[in-house]
Amino acid sequence: MAFLTEEGRKADRPGLPRRRDYPSVMTGTELTARPLERTHLVVNQTPPLHRLDPLACDPALVSAVRAFGSDGVLDSLAAVARESGSAEAREHGRLANEHPPVLHTHDRYGNRVDEVEFHPSWHWLMTRAVAHGLHAAPWAPDAGEHAHLRRAAAFALWSQVEAGHGCPISMTYAVIPALRHEPSLAAVYEPGLLSSAYDFGMRPPAAKAGLLAGMSMTEKQGGSDVRVNSTTATPSGDGTYALVGHKWFTSAPMNDLFLTLAQAPGGLTCFLLPRVLPDGTRNALRLQRLKDKLGNKSNASAELEYTGATGWRVGAEGRGVRTIIEMVTMTRLDCVLGSTSNIRAALTEAAHHAAHRTAFGSSLREHPAMTAVLADLALESEGATVLAMWLASLVDSGSPLLRLALPAAKFTVCKRAPGVVAEALECLGGNGYVEESGLPRLYREAPLMSIWEGSGNVTALDVLRAVQREPLTVEALWQELASTAGADSRLDGAVAELRAEIADPAPERARRVAELIALCLQASLLLRVSPVVGEAFVASRLGARSGVLGVLPRGVPVRDLVDRVTPAAR
Incomplete structure (x- = not known):
């Protein structure tokens, strides 16, 4: 049916026909309305994606959850899928980005408060993410089988609503394994972190119904090289330390607890800092400013100073990187999930736009050039999804292969995301370049996951370190890929190339090694989980490959690939 402007809805206004007088469809035939009235007709526009079921049009996610988990895990996703596709959730996602957080360093009287104010839509999103257990549910004693897989699938569904609030959710998910290096602190704070209640505000942790965590690692002089951190931690004599220093980038500064790195007498050490101390006084964490970022606008990222802040040691002195790397590993998984x-x-x-928009006498998706682009985008999504869910299953099983596969996946999936989103935006043409379409927000978000928790070179070099220092992970990789040996000569060739690269690792080849690991895993997994898609992935990613999306080999079933991912008409 036609979509009317607000003027067209006001049927009683003089000079305008009632809504029933408008033609329901415009097919290119001569309009019967008077010339001046034709400008008020809104036709050939894509209907809004209200009541979207993101699970129903994502067979890659469904197949992966079944393959690596169970039908029970899949059934448990229904509620979060329905809510994430609702018009209400999508509107809250828009509003949270239209009204970014505001820093208040002082109150009206001049007292230092260091608080971040958020739009109500942010709190709506956070309340539901926490209620769905996306922040910590897999770590609960009664989490059950496939808990990390279930959480990963739900996080991937829910993050499609709005990406920014995933940061504090991800930080909280990641903090628990690191905190367990200090059992006494885990015993105090873990119950609050596991709570399904979102309780925003500056109060002592023990007085809150639920807790969220953040992280401070980088400093202005070092960035990824945290060994040159200059923040100091001086023992106070009562088991605590006094921290002094400047942190350049702090994720989720409004949260209740933070893990941070500082130089203690025994070397670089991990510390836990609460925003509010047990006695109710505010810890000496001074928020200097919020970063003005390219995207991720709904989320607050801060620059802060410790001016004698009280912290508790997590793990041994001098073992800070080894301790906090537990948190980095989990947040890297969420980087892959976020890009996916x-x-x-x-x-x-x-896909929705192409199904409803017509041009030159037929819908966009009927034009072969557009179908090829959509099919290529679908292959990117399918490959990212199956790899991300498989990684989550490795967390459930405790597989050492995670040490190698995760940084390779983060490098490849997150690196490709900006180009994929840009191509999807172009499918909407000028409509996609307009903020109201929502695509510009997705585009600005796309580079973040490739930078967060180690940009491209850092992550690729982590792959090389795993190759050189942990031969068991390499052997586990060969065993994983052996399951599809002989299934496709092109995959066999890629695995042979990977073996040659790993046999002679060099820093300048780190990116190629990381990319090959991810591509070989994606191809192997897809051939097992969804053979038709796997065949198309192998043909388009491991054969002769154009650098442009939408250039697929002959014979790829492009229409079937597009049909799989197109939302059902509502």
Whole structure:
């Protein structure tokens, strides 16, 4: 049916026909309305994606959850999928970005408060993310089998609503394994971190119904090289330390607890700092400013100073990197999930638009050139999804292969996301370049996951370190890929190339090693989980490959690939 402007809805206004007088469809035939009235007709526009079921049009996610988990895990995703696709959730995601957080360093009387104010839509999103257990549910004693897989799938679905609030959710998920290096602190704070209640505000942790965590690692002089951190931690004599220093980038500064790195007498050490101390006084964490970022606008990222802040040691002195790397590993998993979610959200918008928009006498999706682009975008989404869910299953099983596969996946999936989202935006043409479409927000978000928790070179070099220092992980990789040996000569060739690269690792080849690991794993997993898609992935990613999306080999079933991912008409 036609979509009317607000003027067209006001049927009683003089000079305008009632709504029933408008033609329901415009097919290119001569309009019967008077010339001046034709400008008020809104036709050939894509209907809004209200009541979207993101699970129903994501067979890659469904197949992966079944393959690596169970039907029970899949059934448990229904509620979060329905809510994430609702018009209400999508509107809250928009509003949270339209009204970014505001820093208040002082109150009206001049007292230092260091508080971040958020729009109510932010709190709506956070309340539901925590209630769905996306922040910590897998770590609960009664989490059950496939808990990390279930959480990963739900996080990927929910993040399609709005990506920014995933940061404090992810930080909280990641803090628990690191905190367990100090059992006495875990015993105090873990119950609050596991709570399904979102309780925003500056109060002592023991007085809150639920807790969230953040992280401070980088400093202005070092960035990824945290060994040159200059923040100091001086023992106070009562088991605590006094921290002094400047942190350049702090994730989720409004949260209740933070892990941070500082130089103690025994070397670089990990510390836990609460925003509010047990006695109710505010810890000496001074928020200097919020970063003005390219994207991720709904989320607050801060620069702060410790001016004698009280911290508790987590792990041994001098073992700070080894301790906090537990947190980095889990947040890297969420980087892969975040990029996967962003790619899927952009694909949904592009496929929906192409199904409803007509040009030159037929819908966009009927034009072979557009079908090829959409199919290529679908392959990117399918490959990212199956790899991300498999990684989550490795967390459930405790597989050492995670040490190698995770940084390789983060490098490849997150590095490809910006180009994929840009191509999806272009499917909407000028409509996609307009803020109201939502695609510009996805586009600005896309580079973040490749930078967060180690940009491209850092992550690729982590892959090389795992190759050189942990031969068991390499052997586990060969065993994993052996399951599809002989299934496709092109995959066999890629694995042979990977073996040659790993046999002679060099820093300048780190990116190629990381990319090959991820591509070989994606191809192998897809061939097992969804053979038709796997065949198309191998043909387009491991054969002769154009650098442009939408250039697929002959014979790839492009229409079937597009049909799989297109939202059902509502």
